[in-house]
Amino acid sequence: MERLKAVIEQHGRWSSLETYIERINAHMETDFSLALENAKALLESVGKEVCDQRGKDLGANPTVNKVLKTAFLAIGHNGEDMITQISTSLGNIGQQMGELRNEIGATAHGRTMAEIKERNDRVDEMTREFLIDTTEIVAMMLIRRFEASHPLGAPVPIEKQILEYDDHPEFNEFWDETFGGCEMGTYSFTASEILFGVDPMAYSVECEAYAKDEVDA
Numbered sequence: 001m002e003r004l005k006a007v008i009e010q011h012g013r014w015s016s017l018e019t020y021i022e023r024i025n026a027h028m029e030t031d032f033s034l035a036l037e038n039a040k041a042l043l044e045s046v047g048k049e050v051c052d053q054r055g056k057d058l059g060a061n062p063t064v065n066k067v068l069k070t071a072f073l074a075i076g077h078n079g080e081d082m083i084t085q086i087s088t089s090l091g092n093i094g095q096q097m098g099e100l101r102n103e104i105g106a107t108a109h110g111r112t113m114a115e116i117k118e119r120n121d122r123v124d125e126m127t128r129e130f131l132i133d134t135t136e137i138v139a140m141m142l143i144r145r146f147e148a149s150h151p152l153g154a155p156v157p158i159e160k161q162i163l164e165y166d167d168h169p170e171f172n173e174f175w176d177e178t179f180g181g182c183e184m185g186t187y188s189f190t191a192s193e194i195l196f197g198v199d200p201m202a203y204s205v206e207c208e209a210y211a212k213d214e215v216d217a
Contacts, residue, residue, distance in 0.1 A: 001025065004136045011147050014049075017042060017139070024132060032123055039135040040064060046139045047071035050146050068138065075145045163204045165196045170214075171207045 001021045008014045008021075020042040027034040047067035051058055054074035058067060165172070172192035179191035189197075196203040 001132070001136050004140050007140050007143055011143060014046075014143055017045060020045070024135075028128065028132070032128055035128075036131065039132055042139060043068065043135055046142050050074055050142055053146070068142075071142055075142070075149065163200075163207055165193070165203075168207050171210045174210060175206070 001024060005018065005021060008017055020038045023038040024035045024042070027038075044064055044067055047064075047070070048058065050056075050071040051067065051074055056070050056074045058070060062070075172190070175192040175195065176190045181188060181190040182194060183189075192203070195206065
């Protein structure tokens with residue numbers, strides 16, 4: 001999974017995923033059931049992080065399919081475009097991973113010695129590569145799309161953060177009473193007008209904080 005590792009190196013917030021990658025690589029040949037378990041967990045972790053960062057509620061115990069579908073919706077795909085349809089189909093593979101893991105796992109339902117020995121042979125090399133490659137591609141796409149529109153440390157998208165000045169007269173009055181204003185020759189500006197004009201995102205942050213304090217009071 002070298003391509004996914006390279007993407008993770010570019011975007012440090014995802015570094016914890018390397019644990020899954022190491023386990024997948026370590027067990028591809030010796031115990032594919034564990035590789036599958038970690039591949040499924042990797043997909044869930046990426047999808048859930050995207051949903052959490054975008055404020056998407058997944059509910060209790062969501063399926064892998066639901067996690068991935070919601071994650072793609074969260075990064076801007078409308079549910080009808082080609083990418084979302086393909087990713088949802090690939091998400092079905094993630095759902096099957098859990099069932100396949102139980103089928104070939106060493107501890108699932110108990111195994112005879114012969115069954116434990118042969119369990120890895122039930123999934124041929126081509127199928128293994130397909131499942132792991134699918135995991136890598138979906139994870140890479142989600143991370144790249146998410147980072148392209150929501151890089152670490154970036155503010156909330158401006159269209160969601162900036163408020164309209166005239167829509168918040170109570171906050172404006174509070175801010176003006178607290179900080180006064182400024183006169184420059186024949187020009188006069190209130191503190192709220194200055195804040196909004198100089199840094200509209202800061203204005204939005206302070207306005208929302210004021211609204212929250214009013215509710216909590």
